Amino acid sequence: xxxxxxxxxxxxxxxxxxxxxxxxxxxxxxxxxxxxxxxxxxxxxxxxxxxxxxxxxxxxxxxxxxxxxxxxxxxxxxxxxxxxxxxxxxxxxxxxxxxxxxxxxxxxxxxxxxxxxxxxxxxxxxxxxxxxxxxxxxxxxxxxxxxxxxxxxxxxxxxxxxxxxxxxxxxxxxxxxxxxxxxxxxxxxxxxxxxxxxxxxxxxxxxxxxxxxxxxxxxxxxxxxxxxxxxxxxxxxxxxxxxxxxxxxxxxxxxxxxxxxxxxxxxxxxxxxxxxxxxxxxxxxxxxxxxxxxxxxxxxxxxxxxxxxxxxxxxxxxxxxxxxxxxxxxxxxxxxxxxxxxxxxxxxxxxxxxxxxxxxxxxxxxxxxxxxxxxxxxxxxxxxxxxxxxxxxxxxxxxxxxxxxxxx
Ligand SMILES: [Zn+2]
Numbered sequence: 001x002x003x004x005x006x007x008x009x010x011x012x013x014x015x016x017x018x019x020x021x022x023x024x025x026x027x028x029x030x031x032x033x034x035x036x037x038x039x040x041x042x043x044x045x046x047x048x049x050x051x052x053x054x055x056x057x058x059x060x061x062x063x064x065x066x067x068x069x070x071x072x073x074x075x076x077x078x079x080x081x082x083x084x085x086x087x088x089x090x091x092x093x094x095x096x097x098x099x100x101x102x103x104x105x106x107x108x109x110x111x112x113x114x115x116x117x118x119x120x121x122x123x124x125x126x127x128x129x130x131x132x133x134x135x136x137x138x139x140x141x142x143x144x145x146x147x148x149x150x151x152x153x154x155x156x157x158x159x160x161x162x163x164x165x166x167x168x169x170x171x172x173x174x175x176x177x178x179x180x181x182x183x184x185x186x187x188x189x190x191x192x193x194x195x196x197x198x199x200x201x202x203x204x205x206x207x208x209x210x211x212x213x214x215x216x217x218x219x220x221x222x223x224x225x226x227x228x229x230x231x232x233x234x235x236x237x238x239x240x241x242x243x244x245x246x247x248x249x250x251x252x253x254x255x256x257x258x259x260x261x262x263x264x265x266x267x268x269x270x271x272x273x274x275x276x277x278x279x280x281x282x283x284x285x286x287x288x289x290x291x292x293x294x295x296x297x298x299x300x301x302x303x304x305x306x307x308x309x310x311x312x313x314x315x316x317x318x319x320x321x322x323x324x325x326x327x328x329x330x331x332x333x334x335x336x337x338x339x340x341x342x343x344x345x346x347x348x349x350x351x352x353x354x355x356x357x358x359x360x361x362x363x364x365x366x367x368x369x370x371x372x373x374x375x376x377x378x379x380x381x382x383x384x385x386x387x388x389x390x391x392x393x394x395x396x397x398x399x400x401x402x403x404x405x406x407x408x
Contacts, residue, residue: 038067038069039065039067039069039071039174039182039184040065040066040067040187041063041064041065041066041067041071041073041172041174041184041185041186041187042063042064042066042186042187042188043061043062043063043064043080043165043170043186043187043188044061044062044064044188044198045059045060045061045062045080045089045163045164045165045188045198046059046060046061046062046198047059047060047163047198047199047200048200049200049201050200050201050202050203050206051155051161051200051201051202051206052202052203052205052206052207053206053207054149054150054151054152054153054154054155054207054208054209054210055150055151055207055210055211055212056150057148057149057150057152057153058146058147058148058149058150059089059146059147059149059163059198060144060145060146060147061080061144061145061147062142062143062144062145063080063081063135063137063142063143063144063145063172063186064137064140064141064142065137065138065139065140065141065142066140066187067139068139069139070136070137070138070139071136071137071174071184072134072135072136072174072175073134073135073136073137073172073173073174073175074122074125074126074133074134074172074173074174074175074181074322075125075132075133075134075135075322076120076122076125076172076173077118077120077323077326078118078120078166078168078169078371079169079171079172079173080145080147080165080169081135081143081145081172082145082218083145083146083147083148083218083219084116084118084217084218084219084326085115085116085148085149085151085152085214085216085217085218086115086116086117086118086218086371087113087115087166087370088147088165088166088169089147089149089163089164089165089166089169090110090111090113090163090164090165090166091110091111091153091155091161091162091163091200092110092111092161092162092164092197093109093110093156093157093159093160093161094159094160094161094162094197094199096159096160109156109157111153111154111155111156111161112153112154112156113152113153114151114152114153114154114210114213114214114328114329114330115152115214115329116214116217116218116326116327116328116329117326117327117329117359117362117369117370117371117394118323118324118325118326118371119323119324119325119326119355119358119359119371119374119394119395119398120322120323120324120371120374121322121324121340121350121374121375122173122181122374122375122378123181123375124322124340124350125322125340126175126179126181128321128322130321130322132320132321132322133321133322134175147218148218150210150212151210151212151213151214151215151216152210152214153210154208154209154210155202155206155208155209156208157202157208158202158203158204158206158208159201159202160199160200160201160202161199161200161201161202162197162198162199162200163197163198163199163200164197164198165188168372170185170186170188171183171184171185171186172184172186214328214330217318217326217328217336219318219320244313245312245313245314246313246314246315246316247313247314247315247316247317247334248315248316248317249314249315249316250316253316253337253342256342256346256352257314257337257352259346259352260346260347260351260352260353260356261309261310261353261356263346263347263351263352263353264309264353264354264356264357264360265307265309265310266353267347267353267354267357267401267402268302268305268306268308268309268357268401269306270401270403271302271305271400271401272299272302272303272306275295275298275299275302276299279295280407280408281407281408282400282403282407282408283295283298283400284383285380285383285400285407286379286380286383286390286396286397286399286400287383287387287390287391287396287400288382288383288384288386288387288390288391289387291387294387294388294390294391297391297392298391298397298400300367301361301366301367301369301397302397302401304365304366304367305357305360305361305366305367308333308360308366309356309360311333312333312334312335312356312360313333313334313335314334314335314336314337315334315335315336315337316336316337317336318336318337318338318339319338319339320338320339320340321338321339321340322339322340323338323339323340324337324338324340324341324344324350324355324358325337325338325341325355325358325359326338326359327359327362327363329362329363329364329368330364332363332364332365332366333363335356335359335360337355341355347402348402348404349376349399349402349404350398350402351402353402354398354399354401354402355398357397357398357401358394358395358397358398359394361394361397362394367392367394367397368392369392369393369394369397370389370392370393370394371393371394371395372386372389372390372392372393373389373393373395373396374395375395376399378395379393379395379396379399382396383396
């Protein structure tokens with residue numbers, strides 16, 4: 001049973017390597033993941049040797065199938081398999097060791113991150129026949145994905161940094177033969193914790209903070225819209241009368257958005273009313289046990305959302321079939337819609353209106369929510385395992401407002 005003991009060795013290496021970045025939610029994922037024994041995936045992360053400019057920062061991630069059968073892995077936008085500029089990597093300062101063997105008291109602040117937030121649904125993605133939405137690796141096969149991280153990270157000091165995956169990115173979503181989805185932990189290279197960190201050094205001459213900021217979402221050409229007419233005539237000549245509310249949207253897309261906005265406003269109004277009354281199963285299902293600090297956070301989010309769908313601007317240039325929408329949290333009020341959005345119903349579960357609520361909560365002036373869990377079952381599990389993250393999870397807000405099935 002060489003194979004199974006190797007798997008266990010890799011699994012335990014992954015568990016110990018992951019320990020410093022763990023969070024309660026990661027623990028619950030881990031407990032879930034250990035039920036699925038048949039896969040053995042390994043990850044290697046390699047940054048460019050020196051980082052002189054955060055506007056020119058890349059990391060290569062290699063995923064290796066060490067198992068004995070082929071794996072079909074979803075290209076989750078928060079995983080290394082996707083180049084979306086989501087929060088997939090962390091850069092942590094490594095204290096330098098002096099000649100006396102003592103570690104310097106260098107700042108241990110991790111680099112701060114500015115990332116996009118994407119609405120994605122693994123179940124919807126797994127149902128698509130499109131080969132863009134997953135990666136298939138045969139036994140022994142590997143794939144390297146180069147991540148352009150320009151504009152995403154701001155460093156506080158020069159020195160050595162370790163690059164590591166976020167707790168969520170240590171897991172990959174594998175589509176099993178029966179169509180179910182397993183969260184499979186990817187083993188990092190075995191060894192001590194520092195040995196598993198890919199090192200990046202930042203020389204004293206380096207620029208520490210990005211000058212450009214986050215200017216693209218990580219999909220080539222995604223944010224770049226070239227108007228062929230404007231290119232021909234020069235922008236001064238072109239004064240197209242266009243609704244500033246929409247960018248790159250067809251008339252059909254505009255009417256679909258206009259149909260969803262009143263539902264989104266109703267969802268928000270209804271959520272506000274509910275939250276000012278007696279909280280019951282509807283609250284606890286999506287946000288977990290009631291604690292005053294947490295209920296206040298949720299109330300604040302919906303209060304901030306009031307009237308916002310009418311202020312949002314919408315960009316329809318994204319075609320990614322497995323993704324609903326994304327935002328730059330600091331760039332209110334633009335919401336970007338992608339392929340899955342157009343197939344969604346106007347209201348109801350995972351609807352257009354619900355997606356507008358979801359994306360709205362990500363904006364830093366509204367809720368600064370993250371995407372800790374996707375899908376109804378993911379959001380319900382999160383409410384039970386980590387309600388502190390539940391009240392900061394965008395999909396939890398969406399399902400609470402869609403209220404389908406209806407709860408009181
Ligand atoms: Zn999201």
